[in-house]
Amino acid sequence: MVIGREVVTAYGQRINILAIDSEGTLVVLELKRDTTPREVVAQLLDYGYWIRDIKSDEIAKTFIEYQERYHESVTPIAIDEAMRNKFGDVPDEFNTSHQLIIVTKELDPVTERIVSYLTEEYKVENVRIVSFQVFQDEDHQYLTRVWMNEPDVPSVEPKVGRGQWNSEFYVSFGEGLHRSWNDAKRYGFISAGGGEWYVRTLRTLQPGNRVWVNVPKTGYVGVGQVTAPAVRHEDFKVWQNGTLTPFRELELEAPNVLDEEHEEYFVAINWTKTVGLQTAVSELGFFGNQHTVARPRSPRWDFTVDRLKSLWQVD
Numbered sequence: 001m002v003i004g005r006e007v008v009t010a011y012g013q014r015i016n017i018l019a020i021d022s023e024g025t026l027v028v029l030e031l032k033r034d035t036t037p038r039e040v041v042a043q044l045l046d047y048g049y050w051i052r053d054i055k056s057d058e059i060a061k062t063f064i065e066y067q068e069r070y071h072e073s074v075t076p077i078a079i080d081e082a083m084r085n086k087f088g089d090v091p092d093e094f095n096t097s098h099q100l101i102i103v104t105k106e107l108d109p110v111t112e113r114i115v116s117y118l119t120e121e122y123k124v125e126n127v128r129i130v131s132f133q134v135f136q137d138e139d140h141q142y143l144t145r146v147w148m149n150e151p152d153v154p155s156v157e158p159k160v161g162r163g164q165w166n167s168e169f170y171v172s173f174g175e176g177l178h179r180s181w182n183d184a185k186r187y188g189f190i191s192a193g194g195g196e197w198y199v200r201t202l203r204t205l206q207p208g209n210r211v212w213v214n215v216p217k218t219g220y221v222g223v224g225q226v227t228a229p230a231v232r233h234e235d236f237k238v239w240q241n242g243t244l245t246p247f248r249e250l251e252l253e254a255p256n257v258l259d260e261e262h263e264e265y266f267v268a269i270n271w272t273k274t275v276g277l278q279t280a281v282s283e284l285g286f287f288g289n290q291h292t293v294a295r296p297r298s299p300r301w302d303f304t305v306d307r308l309k310s311l312w313q314v315d
Contacts, residue, residue: 219280
């Protein structure tokens with residue numbers, strides 16, 4: 001699925017076409033026009049250096065800009081909605097790997113040798129070449145495709161067999177200048193901000209939902225039940241000594257939590273179990289996700305929830 005054209009990298013270069021497959025793998029397509037074989041391969045590797053580190057919000061923004069620029073008659077939709085429409089599902093994570101593909105009219109020997117050397121000597125398996133040719137037979141045209149080192153293509157059919165969702169919500173809580181886990185524990189909330197990508201999934205939470213909270217690169221720190229839907233910080237209130245107190249009047253550790261430009265949103269939580277960052281639980285095989293809120297259906301999520309229930313003695 002194409003998500004960008006003439007995408008400008010952080011180094012001022014332009015990727016001809018950027019796509020994504022059903023597994024969340026980013027695919028760079030570079031059209032070999034008037035560049036030498038050495039130039040096009042070097043250019044592609046430079047794109048790979050940039051593409052490997054781009055985050056989910058950048059991918060989402062790129063897709064919105066692509067729709068606005070090249071599909072003006074269509075109201076832009078979110079990338080996860082588009083992937084669900086296209087593939088029948090949305091991967092748990094985006095950009096866990098990437099592919100770099102040279103698109104050319106014919107396979108020239110110099111480019112083939114360079115790519116073969118990278119593959120054979122350095123095990124670089126994500127650089128590939130594909131050529132297209134058009135043939136005319138009276139009133140019929142035929143398009144042929146020839147791959148050098150053809151990739152494994154994920155199925156575009158809707159996925160089945162991933163299991164049923166266990167009704168437990170995953171939450172990613174980014175500890176930092178705009179939110180503090182100590183504040184969240186003390187006052188009973190989870191939060192997100194910094195753009196629609198982060199906030200949109202937070203709004204899906206409703207009273208009664210149970211959430212398991214993970215601090216990225218630290219571990220799982222709490223489980224609790226949602227008591228109120230997401231609101232902006234100026235509308236968020238918590239009970240203190242029997243009084244409903246505006247959030248802005250509380251003693252807070254996060255220095256920039258009330259930053260107007262960041263626009264933090266809050267969901268009230270009744271905690272069942274919390275632990276400090278120093279005793280966060282992180283084990284091999286645990287589920288992780290880039291979305292603020294997710295409804296995972298992978299076996300890893302079932303394993304994670306069952307393990308945390310056992311460790312924290314939660315039903």
